[in-house]
Amino acid sequence: MCLGIPGQVVEMVEGYGDQLALVDVEGARRKVNIGMLPAAPPAGQWVLIHMGFAVETVDADGAARALSGLEMMGRARDDTVPGPAGEEAS
Numbered sequence: 741m742c743l744g745i746p747g748q749v750v751e752m753v754e755g756y757g758d759q760l761a762l763v764d765v766e767g768a769r770r771k772v773n774i775g776m777l778p779a780a781p782p783a784g785q786w787v788l789i790h791m792g793f794a795v796e797t798v799d800a801d802g803a804a805r806a807l808s809g810l811e812m813m814g815r816a817r818d819d820t821v822p823g824p825a826g827e828e829a830s
Contacts (some may be wrong), residue, residue, distance in 0.1 A: 744788030744795055745810065746803035747772065749781045761794070763787065766807075 747763035753771055758780040765771045772787070774780060774794045776804055786803040787794035798806065 741790040744806060745799065746786055747794075748803070748808045749774075749783055749785045749787060751783055752780065761787075763789065763794070765789070782805050 746763055747765040747770070750762040750764050753760035753762055759773060759775045760771050761774045761781065765823065768807055770789075772789055772794050773792055774787070776793050776795055777787070777797060781818060782792070786798045786800060786808060788796045788798055788803075793814055
């Protein structure tokens, strides 16, 4: 699995063949290029998105694991925030 943002396909975007899909990412809907996938994913399918491209289809568990990993990377390691030159800020 690659590093990607999970999103759930809502529908295909008309007028672009099988190249663009409307994808729900945490409540925000975005147009995503699905041309790298072997087949157009159906509505409800989870995909991993990288740089505006769906690069992999995943199941709901895979999407949850990807989201959990992204959330973990965004958390601070502890409650202290280093100030200038590594000094602890108050």
